[in-house]
Amino acid sequence: MSLSILIAGASFIGLLTYYIWIWSFWIRKGVKGPRGFPFFGVIHEFQDYENPGLLKLGEWTKEYGPIYGITEGVEKTLIVSNPEFVHEVFVKQFDNFYGRKTNPIQGDPNKNKRAHLVSAQGHRWKRLRTLSSPTFSNKNLRKIMSTVEETVVELMRHLDDASAKGKAVDLLDYYQEFTLDIIGRIAMGQTESLMFRNPMLPKVKGIFKDGRKLPFLVSGIFPIAGTMFREFFMRFPSIQPAFDIMSTVEKALNKRLEQRAADEKAGIEPSGEPQDFIDLFLDARANVDFFEEESALGFAKTEIAKVDKQLTFDEIIGQLFVFLLAGYDTTALSLSYSSYLLARHPEIQKKLQEEVDRECPNPEVTFDQISKLKYMECVVKEALRMYPLASIVHNRKCMKETNVLGVQIEKGTNVQVDTWTLHYDPKVWGEDANEFRPERWESGDELFYAKGGYLPFGMGPRICIGMRLAMMEKKMLLTHILKKYTFETSTQTEIPLKLVGSATTAPRSVMLKLTPRHSN
Numbered sequence: 001m002s003l004s005i006l007i008a009g010a011s012f013i014g015l016l017t018y019y020i021w022i023w024s025f026w027i028r029k030g031v032k033g034p035r036g037f038p039f040f041g042v043i044h045e046f047q048d049y050e051n052p053g054l055l056k057l058g059e060w061t062k063e064y065g066p067i068y069g070i071t072e073g074v075e076k077t078l079i080v081s082n083p084e085f086v087h088e089v090f091v092k093q094f095d096n097f098y099g100r101k102t103n104p105i106q107g108d109p110n111k112n113k114r115a116h117l118v119s120a121q122g123h124r125w126k127r128l129r130t131l132s133s134p135t136f137s138n139k140n141l142r143k144i145m146s147t148v149e150e151t152v153v154e155l156m157r158h159l160d161d162a163s164a165k166g167k168a169v170d171l172l173d174y175y176q177e178f179t180l181d182i183i184g185r186i187a188m189g190q191t192e193s194l195m196f197r198n199p200m201l202p203k204v205k206g207i208f209k210d211g212r213k214l215p216f217l218v219s220g221i222f223p224i225a226g227t228m229f230r231e232f233f234m235r236f237p238s239i240q241p242a243f244d245i246m247s248t249v250e251k252a253l254n255k256r257l258e259q260r261a262a263d264e265k266a267g268i269e270p271s272g273e274p275q276d277f278i279d280l281f282l283d284a285r286a287n288v289d290f291f292e293e294e295s296a297l298g299f300a301k302t303e304i305a306k307v308d309k310q311l312t313f314d315e316i317i318g319q320l321f322v323f324l325l326a327g328y329d330t331t332a333l334s335l336s337y338s339s340y341l342l343a344r345h346p347e348i349q350k351k352l353q354e355e356v357d358r359e360c361p362n363p364e365v366t367f368d369q370i371s372k373l374k375y376m377e378c379v380v381k382e383a384l385r386m387y388p389l390a391s392i393v394h395n396r397k398c399m400k401e402t403n404v405l406g407v408q409i410e411k412g413t414n415v416q417v418d419t420w421t422l423h424y425d426p427k428v429w430g431e432d433a434n435e436f437r438p439e440r441w442e443s444g445d446e447l448f449y450a451k452g453g454y455l456p457f458g459m460g461p462r463i464c465i466g467m468r469l470a471m472m473e474k475k476m477l478l479t480h481i482l483k484k485y486t487f488e489t490s491t492q493t494e495i496p497l498k499l500v501g502s503a504t505t506a507p508r509s510v511m512l513k514l515t516p517r518h519s520n
């Protein structure tokens, strides 16, 4: 037998042993869970767009209980739906769980120059979060409000046309146009509305549809392939929607830098007022010191060292990119679910319309008025409880071996929340957990829910940074629609909604009629 055959044989056996060792991780620990197959574990279950993997977690929870283990390619993940456990990991032991699970195709969270808030971890994340947080200050949100208002007016024109035809329309399509238009104008340098003619829409839709399927699957099993895919897509971005969008973001940033340079040359003084997120990121400065390296002392206790207090060119691209993706899909889905639930519950819709009429009597709606819409807030929160659409990011990576409520967790293990089970848990929500009841939010139980039982926007220091912007967009649009129309189901409405998705959990369609209100 030649030496090369021997080496090939030994390598194959080595590889097989490595993958069987990972696959059998939970078996060796005596932790229950669905096993799948060596090499894969159950990773393939999360790539089926028609049957969202995040809903499968619920089926497994019924079979294996509130804590069980899965493997996904080379990743080992503990699935949990116990509120105390979630609170412990996301809040109390954040020092031990400050990373998220990432796919190698997204780049090494410690080295990738374009690491963004969702993928970064440790001190890099802390620095990015500190520099990005002022973007969503009250002052900036008030400024963004005028862009949101203009976009609402534009969308209302399209909805008026649709309503005049008296037919049901797929509101998901309209909401996606709306949220992409807003984020395009506040994060991409877009100067006018591109609603229903936005060339970026098919690309972003592609990311949330099948765009990520094969590369994510292969990279999850063979991390080296992820690095190769990444290099390849960076070189030929038009092949893959996410990289294509990243290069569009880069062009927008370069354009702004050229404009600034031209203004400077022409002696035009900067106004000092940021136009949008691009300006905010370019001018962001942190007035705190940062930690240089993670040390054995733990994340929060490391020594302070001076590092860059300003975002780099690549970091700005990373943040704009993630704001675009995170801001587009989630908010459109949340609007869709709220509209569907209102159409299915006319008495709740009526109560909400009464609040809207009372608090917002004029055609223009102000920032202060929408903050007074308490029942609207309850409706949106309840819709997010029933449809926790972004639960894929409800995970943390264990960065230091620890014990959580008696369970020993090794460094490198992920903890993923089965949020759909948690959000319907009668022990947290009561026996009416399956009912859409916004009133439950009026009872003052909010603090109880927040103790690990409710996390549509996540929990702890890594809670969604865009939450207030999303709430503002949703309240503003729903107010304008409900002043004029009533949502009604039609024969084309899918009841119950058929849910699809891989990165987020989406309704396949939300076909509703917009019936004009007689009082208007």
Ligand code: HEM
Residues within 6 Å of the ligand: 117, 118, 129, 322, 323, 324, 326, 327, 328, 330, 331, 334, 389, 390, 391, 393, 394, 395, 455, 456, 457, 458, 459, 460, 461, 462, 463, 464, 465, 466, 467, 469, 470
């Ligand atoms: C209804 C709309 C939205 C929902 C349901 C949602 C949900 C979430 C969730 C569940 C997380 C993970 C939190 C955690 O791990 O604890 C998250 C993180 C994040 N979201 Fe949102 N989000 C929404 C809107 C937005 C918007 C409008 C933006 C930006 C324009 C945004 C940007 C981000 C970013 C950058 C992170 C990462 C934060 C970090 O790790 O520090 N999101 N979001």
